[in-house]
Amino acid sequence: MQSVLASVVSVAFHGAALGMILYVISVGLSVTMGLMGFANLAHGVFAMAGGYVLTTAISRFGAPFPLALVVAFVLVGAASIVLERLLYSRLYTASDLEQVLFTIGLIFIAVAVARFIYGTLQQPVVLPDYLKGQFSLLGRDFPTYRVFIIAFSAVMVGLLWFGVERTRWGAMVRAAVDNRAMAQSVGIDTKRLFSLTFALGSGLAGLGGGLGAEIIAIQPTYPFENLVYFLVVVAVGGLGSLRGPFVAALLIGVADTACKYWAPQFGAFPIYVATIAILLWRPAGLFGRHA
Amino acid sequence: MNHAIKTATLVLGALVCAAQASAQTIKVGSVLTLSGPNATLGENMDRAIKLYMKLNQDKLPPGVKVEVITRDDGGPNPDKAKQLSQELIVRDKVQFLAGMTWTPNAMSSAPLSTEAKVPMVIMNAGTSVITTMSPYIVRTSFTLWQSSLPMGTWAAKKFKTAYIAVSDFGPGHDAQAAFTKGFTDGGGKIVGEVRIPLANPDFIPFMQRAKDASPDAIFGFVPAGKQATAIMKAYGELGLDKAGVKFIGPGDITTDEELPNMGDVSLGVLTVFHYSAAANRPANKSFIAAWKKEYGENSTPSFMSVGAWDGMDAIYYAIREQKGKIDPDKTMELLRQYKSSTSPRGPISIDPETRDIVQNEYLREVRKVGGKLENVELETVQTAVKDPWKIINNKK
Numbered sequence: 161m162q163s164v165l166a167s168v169v170s171v172a173f174h175g176a177a178l179g180m181i182l183y184v185i186s187v188g189l190s191v192t193m194g195l196m197g198f199a200n201l202a203h204g205v206f207a208m209a210g211g212y213v214l215t216t217a218i219s220r221f222g223a224p225f226p227l228a229l230v231v232a233f234v235l236v237g238a239a240s241i242v243l244e245r246l247l248y249s250r251l252y253t254a255s256d257l258e259q260v261l262f263t264i265g266l267i268f269i270a271v272a273v274a275r276f277i278y279g280t281l282q283q284p285v286v287l288p289d290y291l292k293g294q295f296s297l298l299g300r301d302f303p304t305y306r307v308f309i310i311a312f313s314a315v316m317v318g319l320l321w322f323g324v325e326r327t328r329w330g331a332m333v334r335a336a337v338d339n340r341a342m343a344q345s346v347g348i349d350t351k352r353l354f355s356l357t358f359a360l361g362s363g364l365a366g367l368g369g370g371l372g373a374e375i376i377a378i379q380p381t382y383p384f385e386n387l388v389y390f391l392v393v394v395a396v397g398g399l400g401s402l403r404g405p406f407v408a409a410l411l412i413g414v415a416d417t418a419c420k421y422w423a424p425q426f427g428a429f430p431i432y433v434a435t436i437a438i439l440l441w442r443p444a445g446l447f448g449r450h451a
Numbered sequence: 452m453n454h455a456i457k458t459a460t461l462v463l464g465a466l467v468c469a470a471q472a473s474a475q476t477i478k479v480g481s482v483l484t485l486s487g488p489n490a491t492l493g494e495n496m497d498r499a500i501k502l503y504m505k506l507n508q509d510k511l512p513p514g515v516k517v518e519v520i521t522r523d524d525g526g527p528n529p530d531k532a533k534q535l536s537q538e539l540i541v542r543d544k545v546q547f548l549a550g551m552t553w554t555p556n557a558m559s560s561a562p563l564s565t566e567a568k569v570p571m572v573i574m575n576a577g578t579s580v581i582t583t584m585s586p587y588i589v590r591t592s593f594t595l596w597q598s599s600l601p602m603g604t605w606a607a608k609k610f611k612t613a614y615i616a617v618s619d620f621g622p623g624h625d626a627q628a629a630f631t632k633g634f635t636d637g638g639g640k641i642v643g644e645v646r647i648p649l650a651n652p653d654f655i656p657f658m659q660r661a662k663d664a665s666p667d668a669i670f671g672f673v674p675a676g677k678q679a680t681a682i683m684k685a686y687g688e689l690g691l692d693k694a695g696v697k698f699i700g701p702g703d704i705t706t707d708e709e710l711p712n713m714g715d716v717s718l719g720v721l722t723v724f725h726y727s728a729a730a731n732r733p734a735n736k737s738f739i740a741a742w743k744k745e746y747g748e749n750s751t752p753s754f755m756s757v758g759a760w761d762g763m764d765a766i767y768y769a770i771r772e773q774k775g776k777i778d779p780d781k782t783m784e785l786l787r788q789y790k791s792s793t794s795p796r797g798p799i800s801i802d803p804e805t806r807d808i809v810q811n812e813y814l815r816e817v818r819k820v821g822g823k824l825e826n827v828e829l830e831t832v833q834t835a836v837k838d839p840w841k842i843i844n845n846k847k
Binding site for chain 1: 487490650652655659660677680681693711714
């Protein structure tokens with residue numbers, strides 16, 4: 161009995177941690193795709209860029225880990241404004257297919273550029289000592305880094321939810337996404353609003369890429385390899401919702417870990433079965449606004 | 452005067468033509484993984500092939516040239532590899548197939564090499580059964596049995612219980628079977644085993660399983676590269692090193708170029724393998740020096756580079772012995788006799804019976820030497836190891 165309880169605790173913890181890693185790297189997409197309605201498959205590009213910024217800041221310039229995270233957020237967010245103004249903004253009203261084709265093209269370019277600059281090897285991540293090792297609670301050890309990720313994600317989802325649901329900026333974003341012409345006519349500068357929101361989403365992607373770099377390796381094919389996870393989290397959570405992706409990531413993380421722990425012979429596929437089942441049950445996702 | 456120049460030009464031209472006509476080009480088709488998440492693996496092999504060709508032009512008969520045509524299979528992708536091999540044979544008319552980063556890719560191309568009678572030099576893929584798939588296959592890399600069986604035998608003297616965690620594909624199954632045999636024959640007990648899917652981002656659940664079984668050692672095999680780094684990090688994150696559980700395995704789990712990514716958690720990991728970049732044999736020292744001169748101080752060749760390097764040496768040997776006129780059956784006869792004392796990994800030969808590599812296996816430990824993590828060779832656990840799987844199962 162004792163050992164069963166112990167393994168349930170382990171699975172719950174590691175599942176939550178994996179879920180939060182998925183959430184951290186996908187949260188940006190829940191802003192650009194979920195809120196702004198842009199089918200931004202190139203989300204992983206921003207996450208990868210964040211990872212590269214973080215590892216470069218640490219290994220080349222000796223920046224401490226928290227500062228490197230901030231730098232990743234700011235730099236990726238700033239760079240995305242340029243991209244948004246030059247490219248993305250032209251496609252806000254375009255069809256999904258055009259957005260998908262454009263962003264896939266962007267991935268190919270980014271993969272080639274990353275390979276050219278950094279080569280094919282993954283980037284080493286140097287964690288600060290206080291994130292290494294184990295964290296003891298009730299006689300069991302938990303990896304400190306994963307405890308940190310869970311806490312960080314919980315804070316982030318709280319802040320985002322507050323920002324979108326309770327602030328004036330959030331109200332403006334929701335208004336502009338629902339009816340851009342009307343929002344503009346009541347005096348909202350939607351162009352600026354979209355630029356800033358897009359920068360926030362991309363910055364969060366960069367932050368997530370940096371934060372998860374220890375587990376999801378930073379290398380040139382990152383945007384392609386992890387695309388499925390980003391999309392699963394946002395699709396299962398439901399477009400237009402911020403809580404949705406959080407719950408979805410948690411569910412997927414726990415389900416995946418539980419299957420791997422108790423039934424490893426089924427391999428990697430339970431996560432996809434769960435996705436299909438949830439989407440059949442609720443095609444708009446768990447918390448989707450539009451059916 | 453003018454006339455003289457014209458004549459001279461004509462004569463020269465004729466000479467150049469004649470030289471070109473007698474110059475013979477041997478084509479080698481190389482199928483490697485050069486893009487996608489595992490691009491590093493193929494790149495390490497490709498660099499070795501190019502470096503060998505650059506430094507060993509004098510080993511070819513006069514007038515003979517070797518041209519390597521490289522194709523990218525993008526990863527463990529048997530259909531794509533087969534298609535590429537077919538194109539190389541039919542369209543490019545290659546006289547050798549080479550490369551083969553992955554077992555499934557080598558297996559799918561094997562029937563082509565039999566049908567077209569094109570000798571195929573396996574420079575990496577390490578599942579034992581591959582060489583039995585075609586009489587035109589020769590392997591210059593390694594088999595998982597070669598390293599995992601001696602590892603099991605050695606581990607049985609040090610540890611009472613072990614947990615096995617391997618990737619769920621050919622080489623993983625080989626490593627599992629070989630280690631189990633060596634370990635249990637020596638009196639050790641396997642307390643649990645798990646097969647991990649090949650595409651897997653998070654190793655924590657599997658390592659937690661291993662931890663809960665509280666073994667003395669975990670024997671692990673995953674493909675070299677980022678997966679090996681990920682499993683090592685999971686081992687560290689769960690504090691298995693501090694709990695006194697040793698991590699052991701074939702050298703794939705601590706390849707030289709990945710050690711910096713793994714960090715200090717890899718310290719003390721014990722492996723049995725045929726090659727370490729840190730080995731101080733003179734042949735290895737000059738190989739490393741040539742590599743660093745060509746590709747930079749920070750670049751390190753891997754065991755895959757050495758498999759490709761020796762594979763090229765075998766191909767050059769066959770070309771040299773036939774004076775550039777390649778006959779597939781004659782080539783295979785020569786390759787069966789191939790021996791080298793100048794390989795960076797020590798003395799090697801091809802077993803004439805099985806066409807598989809024969810080499811020494813070394814016990815290594817990850818240690819910090821001058822601030823850098825290295826696979827330090829402690830002892831030679833066995834010399835001239837033939838593939839044990841073929842001996843046990845009586846396969847050729």
